[in-house]
Amino acid sequence: MVDEVKTVGGNLPPYLSSSSSSMFDQCPSKWKFRYVDKLPDPPGEPALLGTFAHEVLEFLLQEAPECRTKERAKELAAQIWPKIENNDDFLALELDDAEIKEFKWKSWNAIEGLWKLEDPSKVEVKDTERDVRVMLGGVPFRGVIDRVDKENQRLVVADYKSGKPPKKRFAGDKLNQVLLYAAAIREADGELPNKARLLFLGQEIIETEVSEETLKAPIGKLQDIWNELNLACDSDTFPSKTGPLCAWCPFVTYCPDGEEEVRQRLSTQRVRQDAPALSALGLI
Numbered sequence: 001m002v003d004e005v006k007t008v009g010g011n012l013p014p015y016l017s018s019s020s021s022s023m024f025d026q027c028p029s030k031w032k033f034r035y036v037d038k039l040p041d042p043p044g045e046p047a048l049l050g051t052f053a054h055e056v057l058e059f060l061l062q063e064a065p066e067c068r069t070k071e072r073a074k075e076l077a078a079q080i081w082p083k084i085e086n087n088d089d090f091l092a093l094e095l096d097d098a099e100i101k102e103f104k105w106k107s108w109n110a111i112e113g114l115w116k117l118e119d120p121s122k123v124e125v126k127d128t129e130r131d132v133r134v135m136l137g138g139v140p141f142r143g144v145i146d147r148v149d150k151e152n153q154r155l156v157v158a159d160y161k162s163g164k165p166p167k168k169r170f171a172g173d174k175l176n177q178v179l180l181y182a183a184a185i186r187e188a189d190g191e192l193p194n195k196a197r198l199l200f201l202g203q204e205i206i207e208t209e210v211s212e213e214t215l216k217a218p219i220g221k222l223q224d225i226w227n228e229l230n231l232a233c234d235s236d237t238f239p240s241k242t243g244p245l246c247a248w249c250p251f252v253t254y255c256p257d258g259e260e261e262v263r264q265r266l267s268t269q270r271v272r273q274d275a276p277a278l279s280a281l282g283l284i
């Protein structure tokens with residue numbers, strides 16, 4: 001556990017998480033809007049749905065194995081629902097009754113989707129929502145790990161996903177997150193997990209073996225991003241990296257480069273009509 005980390009630039013965060021690191025890698029300017037300027041980035045419906053499903057499964061897997069049933073999951077969902085329903089971000093979606101019903105239905109599909117991947121009563125759970133803060137290759141890293149299991153006497157780190165699984169060629173990038181979690185568990189507990197696993201609820205499991213060799217690339221990438229982030233914070237220079245994701249960026253209205261990118265994509269019909277930037281910029 002790392003108690004205190006000295007930071008170089010005033011804006012450098014004390015810890016780098018997987019999501020913060022990915023955002024900086026995708027676009028340093030987006031990272032600055034989010035983590036330095038702290039501009040609003042309210043979670044949309046898919047993120048809130050993921051939060052709801054995660055919370056139900058977190059509590060379900062804390063139950064005794066024989067109690068991890070769909071009926072118990074339903075009870076937990078009913079207990080947790082008022083918290084979601086009264087959440088400011090959820091209220092801001094302004095869903096009507098039919099849309100709320102659909103939200104609940106999709107959430108239940110995600111929760112029930114766990115049974116398509118595994119029998120929860122047979123999982124040997126060691127930890128849920130494990131908050132780990134460690135140094136990884138000289139980088140202060142923080143991860144909140146959905147589950148650490150024991151399987152055949154070895155540890156397995158697992159993360160729930162309620163979105164679509166990636167295409168095969170992008171699976172490695174997605175697995176980097178759980179590989180970093182495995183490295184963090186090794187630092188925290190002195191035991192290297194055997195597997196790192198992504199549970200795409202209702203769809204498929206994507207997993208990889210963990211070894212010193214498979215940890216090298218994600219830790220190396222984390223170090224590179226941390227070094228770049230240090231330079232960016234020192235010089236207060238956060239370049240924009242435009243691309244297709246500008247059309248989905250919550251900060252596009254603050255970003256002239258991003259707006260230009262979206263306008264060009266629209267003029268050449270290279271942007272989906274449901275991309276949020278189109279309405280945010282008043283282009284549709």
Ligand code: SF4
Pocket residue numbers: 027029030033240241242243245246249250251252255257258259
């Ligand atoms: S709109 Fe594009 S370039 Fe601008 S911050 Fe967002 S992702 Fe980066």
